[in-house]
Amino acid sequence: MELYWWSIEVLNGPARPARAWRDALGGTLTEAAVTNGAYDWHWQTHTWGVLFEIAFASDERWELFRDLPAVRAALDAVPDPINGLLIYPGRGGSSGRTQPRRPRPIVGAGAAPLPEEDTPLLWAVEGGQPPTGPAWISEDTDRSHSQVRKSA
Numbered sequence: 001m002e003l004y005w006w007s008i009e010v011l012n013g014p015a016r017p018a019r020a021w022r023d024a025l026g027g028t029l030t031e032a033a034v035t036n037g038a039y040d041w042h043w044q045t046h047t048w049g050v051l052f053e054i055a056f057a058s059d060e061r062w063e064l065f066r067d068l069p070a071v072r073a074a075l076d077a078v079p080d081p082i083n084g085l086l087i088y089p090g091r092g093g094s095s096g097r098t099q100p101r102r103p104r105p106i107v108g109a110g111a112a113p114l115p116e117e118d119t120p121l122l123w124a125v126e127g128g129q130p131p132t133g134p135a136w137i138s139e140d141t142d143r144s145h146s147q148v149r150k151s152a
Contacts, residue, residue, distance in 0.1 A: 004058060
């Protein structure tokens with residue numbers, strides 16, 4: 001049997017923590033879930049609030065549970081009514097994903113950066129004429145020749 005999990009996250013409010021909300025109304029939510037067809041449920045306490053995970057045999061059962069007056073009253077009484085309630089399908093908190101993540105899209109439509117042109121080396125020349133023949137040597141070779149000249 002496939003279970004449909006739903007998560008209810010209640011965040012701490014400015015005046016009272018979500019743990020106090022769970023202590024006051026958690027039993028009501030659990031009883032409503034069990035009497036309306038929940039197969040499994042878990043309460044988790046976190047530093048940011050509490051998490052209630054519920055598993056039903058179908059999404060229709062979830063909708064029946066969600067529309068109960070006791071459930072509506074409990075969800076209306078969360079510590080932070082504006083930003084403190086998150087309800088979503090699936091398991092929540094730090095349970096991980098049920099499906100592997102898809103690869104991210106390639107940034108810039110997969111374009112690789114254009115190759116940069118090599119800048120030509122600049123040489124200091126005597127008399128304004130570029131060197132020719134064996135005098136035109138790399139910088140490393142020039143250093144080795146100058147070291148040989150200095151040692152001689």
